[in-house]
């Protein structure tokens with residue numbers, strides 16, 4: 322069996338995926354036409370050519386503009402179904418989808434349209450692919466604490482269908498501390514907590530995510546490696562890091578995948594996982610990320626199984642569901658020798 326086939330068949334969870342970041346240029350054009358939204362591109366090739374980023378903000382500007390074609394619940398349903406179809410082909414048994422309500426509500430789209438479209442696709446994915454999924458409501462950190470509170474309030478009728486809250490968008494200048502109170506409120510409502518930290522921001526932001534937001538997991542976390550005491554703490558706490566190799570390459574967090582720290586993280590005892598972040602923008606879905614980093618860093622099949630194991634143990638599934646998924650992973654690993 323080739324590495325490509327081994328990785329595609331490897332049972333895995335995807336824990337770091339922005340659903341708006343799975344909007345492929347083809348669907349962007351389709352939705353632009355369906356909703357009569359003007360987009361600043363003449364062709365699909367034109368869109369792809371614009372995906373040349375030198376940092377996170379470069380990408381975010383294009384990502385928020387692209388989301389303008391999403392207007393009604395059917396659009397969110399179609400977007401999520403396209404993702405689930407790709408993820409199923411990549412061996413994903415469970416996906417935790419981040420969505421950015423403020424990207425839509427700030428354009429006058431009702432919260433209900435966004436979430437009902439996503440929820441209907443999640444039900445369809447379970448029926449069609451047997452794939453389980455959960456929602457992570459992500460606050461945009463470049464906006465105010467007050468706006469985050471208003472978003473949590475808008476989500477109130479759906480809180481039983483939202484698993485966690487997250488924190489994304491422009492990291493530097495918007496430390497976790499800015500959102501300590503809204504995350505406390507979310508925890509009070511029984512939601513799990515995750516936050517982007519240490520993607521472009523300093524190790525201090527990872528400390529804040531742990532101490533002030535009381536995260537259950539860290540999204541990215543690359544720059545934690547600059548702080549030995551922080552690494553020791555993350556390892557001791559068994560904190561899961563949702564690492565995104567192709568994103569790191571495209572956003573210049575690493576200059577070359579050959580320099581990617583994924584295997585160093587594993588060697589340091591960190592519970593690293595592999596994820597696609599914004600697959601339509603960064604050139605690959607989750608299996609592409611496994612393949613690219615495995616080739617660049619010479620990862621063994623044992624390393625790949627460890628990464629898949631971490632994806633289940635780091636998920637927000639129940640212990641029973643985690644155990645059931647790990648059984649499938651163990652059976653697969655045993656069958657491949």
Ligand SMILES: Nc1ncnc2[nH]cnc12
Nearest residue numbers: 339489490491517598599
């Ligand atoms: N990689 C990323 N970092 C911060 N915010 C994001 N929103 C979508 N993708 C993101």
Ligand SMILES: [Zn+2]
Nearest residue numbers: 339489540598
């Ligand atoms: Zn992300």
